[in-house]
């Protein structure tokens with residue numbers, strides 16, 4: 001499921017979250033009756049359901065849906081996959097790029113499925129480290145490749161708009177399994193993604 005269509009929003013959840021947003025907006029000192037804000041609690045409720053839709057999706061099913069028997073034994077890299085997630089500490093966005101590589105072990109996977117599972121895990125309340133590990137483990141356990149590597153580079157709005165207010169800091173996290181635990185293979189991957 002690529003994105004949540006309007007009719008797929010759970011109306012009960014939308015109503016509950018909408019009521020809470022109305023109170024939050026009032027507590028923050030705004031007037032929920034002014035024209036521009038009348039529909040805001042409902043819009044925000046739907047936006048948050050969209051941004052957390054990963055809880056309802058099954059990444060293993062997504063990968064298994066496009067696994068093909070193939071005797072290709074070289075590294076497959078999909079780099080510069082844009083990602084948008086929410087930091088679980090402040091519920092503010094963090095965003096950047098994921099780079100994924102794997103070395104097949106009898107099966108390849110449909111290329112689009114790698115960005116899809118990035119979205120499944122990103123569209124939750126997250127920390128960057130866990131996001132990285134969940135993507136890594138999911139590919140490793142489902143595809144059982146000879147090796148898998150995940151690098152994520154992200155900027156955190158909680159460090160930009162507030163808090164330490166550092167506009168240019170980028171956080172890099174990575175994880176390596178199998179063949180990528182060998183420095184030679186890992187270095188080849190890092191070179192190919194320009195690191």
Ligand SMILES: Nc1nc2c(ncn2[C@@H]2O[C@H](COP(=O)(O)OP(=O)(O)OP(=O)(O)O)[C@@H](O)[C@H]2O)c(=O)[nH]1
Pocket residue numbers: 087088089126127128129156158159162163164
């Ligand atoms: N490790 C990790 N930390 C994160 C991530 N996103 C946000 N944080 C950090 O979570 C921490 C929460 O720290 P607290 O001291 O409880 O919160 P705070 O008082 O709002 O902290 P400041 O952001 O320093 O103002 C902060 O240091 C954030 O930078 C993430 O993905 N991974």
Ligand SMILES: [Zn+2]
Pocket residue numbers: 087088089090091092156158159
């Ligand atoms: Zn944060």
